[in-house]
Amino acid sequence: xxxxxxxxxxxxxxxxxxxxxxxxxxxxxxxxxxxxxxxxxxxxxxxxxxxxxxxxxxxxxxxxxxxxxxxxxxxxxxxxxxxxxxxxxxxxxxxxxxxxxxxxxxxxxxxxxxxxxxxxxxxxxxxxxxxxxxxxxxxxxxxxxxxxxxxxxxxxxxxxxxxxxxxxxxxxxxxxxxxxxxxxxxxxxxxxxxxxxxxxxxxxxxxxxxxxxxxxxxxxxxxxxxxxxxxx
Amino acid sequence: xxxxxxxxxxxxxxxxxxxxxxxxxxxxxxxxxxxxxxxxxxxxxxxxxxxxxxxxxxxxxxxxxxxxxxxxxxxxxxxxxxxxxxxxxxxxxxxxxxxxxxxxxxxxxxxxxxxxxxxxxxxxxxxxxxxxxxxxxxxxxxxxxxxxxxxxxxxxxxxxxxxxxxxxxxxxxxxxxxxxxxxxxxxxxxxxxxxxxxxxxxxxxxxxxxxxxxxxxxxxxxxxxxx
Numbered sequence: 001x002x003x004x005x006x007x008x009x010x011x012x013x014x015x016x017x018x019x020x021x022x023x024x025x026x027x028x029x030x031x032x033x034x035x036x037x038x039x040x041x042x043x044x045x046x047x048x049x050x051x052x053x054x055x056x057x058x059x060x061x062x063x064x065x066x067x068x069x070x071x072x073x074x075x076x077x078x079x080x081x082x083x084x085x086x087x088x089x090x091x092x093x094x095x096x097x098x099x100x101x102x103x104x105x106x107x108x109x110x111x112x113x114x115x116x117x118x119x120x121x122x123x124x125x126x127x128x129x130x131x132x133x134x135x136x137x138x139x140x141x142x143x144x145x146x147x148x149x150x151x152x153x154x155x156x157x158x159x160x161x162x163x164x165x166x167x168x169x170x171x172x173x174x175x176x177x178x179x180x181x182x183x184x185x186x187x188x189x190x191x192x193x194x195x196x197x198x199x200x201x202x203x204x205x206x207x208x209x210x211x212x213x214x215x216x217x218x219x220x221x222x223x224x225x226x227x228x229x230x231x232x
Numbered sequence: 233x234x235x236x237x238x239x240x241x242x243x244x245x246x247x248x249x250x251x252x253x254x255x256x257x258x259x260x261x262x263x264x265x266x267x268x269x270x271x272x273x274x275x276x277x278x279x280x281x282x283x284x285x286x287x288x289x290x291x292x293x294x295x296x297x298x299x300x301x302x303x304x305x306x307x308x309x310x311x312x313x314x315x316x317x318x319x320x321x322x323x324x325x326x327x328x329x330x331x332x333x334x335x336x337x338x339x340x341x342x343x344x345x346x347x348x349x350x351x352x353x354x355x356x357x358x359x360x361x362x363x364x365x366x367x368x369x370x371x372x373x374x375x376x377x378x379x380x381x382x383x384x385x386x387x388x389x390x391x392x393x394x395x396x397x398x399x400x401x402x403x404x405x406x407x408x409x410x411x412x413x414x415x416x417x418x419x420x421x422x423x424x425x426x427x428x429x430x431x432x433x434x435x436x437x438x439x440x441x442x443x444x445x446x447x448x449x450x451x452x453x454x455x456x457x458x459x
Contacts, residue, residue: 062397062432062435063396069415076424171296174298182298193310194310195306196306202302203291203303206294206299207291
């Protein structure tokens with residue numbers, strides 16, 4: 001069993017790298033969707049608020065897997081139609097599973113992050129914002145210098161969970177053809193007929209990811225709250 | 233590209249035929265997941281079963297459900313004792329493998345929710361029951377369970393929705409639930425928007441229904457609580 005794992009370790013490592021890349025790309029996108037969504041929900045603009053509400057209801061109430069399929073196959077249909085307008089002889093265009101997958105899982109977790117960020121923004125002391133306005137800071141300055149740094153501390157515990165969800169959702173992308181560790185395990189199991197060992201190895205790699213994220217966010221939380229403790 | 237409303241409408245009856253599978257998976261895993269969670273919560277309080285229980289929760293919360301499902305469905309038959317045991321008629325079926333994966337996954341998450349609820353019970357309550365001469369069983373039945381239930385219900389409601397969404401993975405092991413039916417229609421028609429959005433509407437309706445039921449139950453259980 002261990003020889004087999006050793007034999008496939010190179011492929012597993014490559015697959016792990018793919019997961020790491022999807023995770024990092026979708027993490028950046030998740031933060032963007034979350035901040036946009038939370039800002040829209042807190043803004044006075046009724047249309048923006050309605051759009052953000054619809055976004056969170058749909059993306060939190062529908063299965064992750066179904067949304068991934070919708071976005072992957074849907075984007076292929078749309079892209080093909082668009083490209084055909086310019087080059088009519090085109091037969092089929094699609095987003096790579098990597099980008100479609102990263103986009104899909106970031107939108108899914110971004111809906112959860114929207115709620116987290118919304119709560120965290122509300123948790124920032126109103127007086128801080130008023131003080132910044134009194135000092136003559138512009139709206140973007142207030143956002144980036146006052147609200148964002150203080151909101152992070154409040155969002156961190158939930159955001160750690162969101163990062164774990166992101167990592168675990170990367171496994172779904174193997175179904176639409178991303179060549180990551182599930183794919184490696186599929187291939188390995190079909191040649192050496194040791195599916196248990198191969199899929200268990202995948203589970204342990206994911207466990208490694210989620211453990212690092214959980215420990216990492218715990219560390220960040222302690223650091224972020226470092227100056228908040230009055231006395232020990 | 234056009235959006236074919238007629239196709240969407242005609243696909244609904246087919247998709248609803250998959251609803252039975254989705255609901256069966258949900259119902260079975262909901263009951264057995266809760267049972268597993270309660271046993272795990274008890275095991276966590278004992279001396280010898282504590283570490284196995286902690287390991288179980290850590291493993292099933294830290295890995296993707298899809299991987300757990302594949303370990304069970306493709307992996308377990310690798311072992312001879314799995315194929316020769318009395319459980320083989322079940323573990324051979326994708327349906328029961330899916331139920332097992334969903335239940336174990338849900339059990340781990342719910343055990344963690346129960347742990348959180350238990351933290352909400354102050355030490356004073358235990359002392360009060362003791363002073364009143366309640367037995368351990370009566371303390372559990374009259375004090376711990378009602379309070380923990382009320383504390384856990386909102387989070388548990390989210391977990392039920394999450395379980396419902398997880399049933400969509402059933403199509404990866406050939407089961408024809410709502411998502412499975414949707415995938416097979418898309419493979420024929422190649423109309424992903426119409427079909428997948430129709431399926432999404434069914435799931436959204438289920439989510440809404442479950443959220444309503446949970447908040448009704450919350451209001452009922454919390455009717456004596458002061459706000």
